[in-house]
Each structure stands twice: as structure tokens, then as C-alpha cells.
Amino acid sequence: xxxxxxxxxxxxxxxxxxxxxxxxxMTPIQEQAIPVVLAGQDVMGAxxxxxxxxxxxxxxxxxxLLKHETASVSPARHPVRxxxxxxxxxxxxxxxGQVKQYAKYTNLRSAVxxxxxxxxxxxxxxxxxxxxxxxxxxxxxxxxxxxxAVLNQVEYVVLDEADRMLDxxxxxxxxxxxxxxxxQRTTLLxxxxxxxxxxxxxxxxxxxPVLIEVARPxxxxxxxxxxxxxxxxxxxxxAIRQVLKDKELRQAFVFCNSKLGCAxxxxxxxxxxLRTTALHGDKSQDERLKSLEAFKQGEVDLLVxxxxxxxxxxxxxxxxxxxxxxxxxxxDYVHRIGRTGRAGASGLAVTLVTxxxxxxMGELEKLLKTKIEVEHLQFENERPSGRQNDGRRRWxxxxxxxxxxxxxxxxxxxxxxxxxxxxxxxxxxxFDKPYEASPAAEQAPAAWETQARPGRSSVSANIKPxxxxxxxxxxxxxxxxAAD
DNA sequence: AAAAAAT
Numbered sequence: 346x347x348x349x350x351x352x353x354x355x356x357x358x359x360x361x362x363x364x365x366x367x368x369x370x371m372t373p374i375q376e377q378a379i380p381v382v383l384a385g386q387d388v389m390g391a392x393x394x395x396x397x398x399x400x401x402x403x404x405x406x407x408x409x410l411l412k413h414e415t416a417s418v419s420p421a422r423h424p425v426r427x428x429x430x431x432x433x434x435x436x437x438x439x440x441x442g443q444v445k446q447y448a449k450y451t452n453l454r455s456a457v458x459x460x461x462x463x464x465x466x467x468x469x470x471x472x473x474x475x476x477x478x479x480x481x482x483x484x485x486x487x488x489x490x491x492x493x494a495v496l497n498q499v500e501y502v503v504l505d506e507a508d509r510m511l512d513x514x515x516x517x518x519x520x521x522x523x524x525x526x527x528x529q530r531t532t533l534l535x536x537x538x539x540x541x542x543x544x545x546x547x548x549x550x551x552x553x554p555v556l557i558e559v560a561r562p563x564x565x566x567x568x569x570x571x572x573x574x575x576x577x578x579x580x581x582x583x584a585i586r587q588v589l590k591d592k593e594l595r596q597a598f599v600f601c602n603s604k605l606g607c608a609x610x611x612x613x614x615x616x617x618x619l620r621t622t623a624l625h626g627d628k629s630q631d632e633r634l635k636s637l638e639a640f641k642q643g644e645v646d647l648l649v650x651x652x653x654x655x656x657x658x659x660x661x662x663x664x665x666x667x668x669x670x671x672x673x674x675x676x677d678y679v680h681r682i683g684r685t686g687r688a689g690a691s692g693l694a695v696t697l698v699t700x701x702x703x704x705x706m707g708e709l710e711k712l713l714k715t716k717i718e719v720e721h722l723q724f725e726n727e728r729p730s731g732r733q734n735d736g737r738r739r740w741x742x743x744x745x746x747x748x749x750x751x752x753x754x755x756x757x758x759x760x761x762x763x764x765x766x767x768x769x770x771x772x773x774x775x776f777d778k779p780y781e782a783s784p785a786a787e788q789a790p791a792a793w794e795t796q797a798r799p800g801r802s803s804v805s806a807n808i809k810p811x812x813x814x815x816x817x818x819x820x821x822x823x824x825x826x827a828a829d
Numbered sequence: 830a831a832a833a834a835a836t
Contacts, residue, residue: 432833432834433832433833433834434833434834459834460834460835460836461834461835481833481834481835482834482835483833483834483835483836484834484835486834486835487835487836509833510833510834512832512833512834514832514833514834515833515834518834518835602830602831602832603830603831603832604831604832606831625832626832626833626834651831651832651833652831652832652833653832653833655832672831673830673831673832674831674832677832701830
């Protein structure tokens, strides 16, 4: 049982904001991290998203900023005193929104800067002065070079999703930014995993960090029912439709490995009559934010995304996650399925596996420290293959591709090639539905109820799992539940 | 075999 916020020595404006947001008790990460940050110590924290991580650093950070007002600064030029760095624009946007809420009744100002948006409004805001700056690395460097962001008075820096920010390509930017900051500062680092690389980063940028760990990293939530289906590429879409229907799913995340694959799949599912939107880096930032919002509001049932959406996005109650592709990085599997089964709710994770995924499955087994049983989905119209199959077998990736697969692949490629969509789509009750404000999700039909467009043959949905198999494996260790 | 983040 965790303590209520009222036990914390927080300033009245902060307490008021917390109360207004309806929070009473702290989450475990908050209970552990807040006192440490209030004491001004560095933190190295491991916590899955959805555990209240943002409040865990925002509240004590704002408290410290309130308590130690910087002396003799002209009100017109507030220096940036706290910097929060995130690996995706959507996350930056989300965290900035939360910080604004917590700081609502204080005179502390905050701003967010990330790429894909006009520089000008950001420059304007920075010029007016902000104490808390939330940013993605690339755009922040732009502002640093343009001298619109001056970071020589930063007292606190937060590196969220730090493992992601260590990726090749991110790391140099991150290091450049950190080099602009005063050495005398408090650094808070949050990461899903404590890999050797993370530890190295921590060693060079943190001073005597307090280690906080509320959920074992590299394990998956025990409330998520996980399935792996072995399929041909051609059957992946049908499998999604079938599972949506079988489980009567209202909404789902669908993850793809590539931006192009993401765009194509979203278009195909939409043609199948499912209310779908896509989220990936080839879309404009405006479109990205709109897609996310449409999914949150329940205006669409399926969000087809790259790993840009795998981490941290706070979307309530997504009942299921599909991995249309087995993720390249096994850790991303954990992040992806972390979109479901949050805060103790039950969730479903379905991963579609093809013969080519042998190596990735091996890596996933290694990370999860378990043998993964792969289920076989059989089409009703499938010809008996003669192959013995008990519907459940240990992953071996034993088959080698045969000529038929190549034909299928070519066919699939032709079908999904960038053919322009017909200009005038036939009338469709779901697509033509007038814009509905939230809570549209309540009235909207479940994803599986949406019909294929008239005149279009729907993909065959008559596949049936040969045999239902319960959760195939369990996380090696029980993880404490996210919420109190 | 990729994605993300600057344009």
C-alpha cells in the first residue's frame, strides 16, 4: 500500500494540481523517486510506462524549482532550469502536457520543442522565458545553435526512455546536449532496461545515483495473454481480422517493422472495412498527432504504427496488441505489448510469425528466458498438408521456403503496391459517419463488427485456430502490478 | 531486413 500525496512536503499549488487531477495515492515509482529527487540526488530509475513515471520526476522537480528561486533574474529572461529529453515527438508532447498540468497553479513556465513543427512559435515561447523545457534532441540542438535555447543555467536534466536514446544516431546528439549543460546539476535517468550501455552512460553522466527499480526490467506484464501464430505472409491480415472477431476486440494496436509496411497495411485494413489509422515517421507531424488523437478518441479502432509508438504513449485500456511483424529488437516486444494489460487490466498480445523470423524468435526467447510455443492457424479451406501438426510446437523455424512462397510473395507485392486509391470511394456507413466527439468509443461498433465495403470481397475470415491454447508461457518472474 | 531524431 502506497502513501497518499498529502504526506509529501509539496507546495500548495502543486498539491492543488495533483488533487484536481484526481490522484490520491502515489504509485510505487513515485513513492520511491519523489523523496530522492526532493533531496537533490541523482536517480537511475527502471520503471515500465504507465507507472506514473512522469509525475515521479515532474512533481519533485517543480517543487525544487519553486523552493530555490534563482536570484536576481529579470522576469523577462527566465533561464531554462530544468530540461526533459525524450526520444519521440509524441512522447515529448505528452510529457509536456503533464508538466503543464502539474505547474498550472505555479508561476513556473514550461514549453516543448520538437521537430516537424514551425520553429517560429517555439522561438517566441523560448524568448519569453521558460523554466522547464521538454524536448527531443534534434530540434533542441537547432535551438541551441540558434541561441534561442540557452542551457548554461540548467539545474535538472531528465533523460527519459534512456535506452532508446542510446541508439546509434541518437547518442551523439545526446552527448552534445549534455556537454552544453553545467556539470553541477541533478540528473535523472529513466530506462526500461539496465543494459551495459545504459550503465556506462550513467557512470559518465550521473553522480552517485540512487537506484530505483519498481518492476523487473525485461519481463512482460503477467496480465497479458500472449500468442504466437505461425503463418504465411499472405495470411497475416486475415489473422488480424479473425482474432478481432473471436475476441470481440474494441480497439487494437498493430505494430509493423517498417514505415512503408505500416502505410500499406493501414490502407489494406481500411479497404477491408476496418476503421484504421497509421502512425509512423513518414507522416507529417500534424498527421501523426491527428492519428494518435483519433485513436484515443475512439474514432478509429486500429492504430497501425512503427516502433515510434512502442514506448510510453499513455493510451488507456487498449485491449490488444498485434505484432504484425516480429520486432527487430527483442526489447521492443516488451515495449509493444506493454501498450496492453496496463494497470492490472487484462490484455492480449498476438504476434504473427513467419518462417523467416527464426532468428528474431530466437533472440526473443533469449530475452524472455523462455521457450516460445508457436501455434498454428489453419484455414478452413486449407488443403491437408500431410504434415503432422498438433497445433502446438516448439519454435524451430525448421522449414525452408519453397517455390510457392515466392509466388505468394510476388502476388502479395503486386496487390499492395502503391496503386492510387479510387478517387470516389463507395458510400460506407462507417467512413461517412459524421465526426463524433468523445466518448465516441462507447457508441462505436467494435472493430470486428465493421463490415467490408459493399461490392468488395472481404479477405477470407474463415480461419480458425485448430486448437485454442492458453497463454503459452509466463514471464519468468511475477512482476508487481503497476498501480497500487 | 528498420525506426527514430534536424531539414
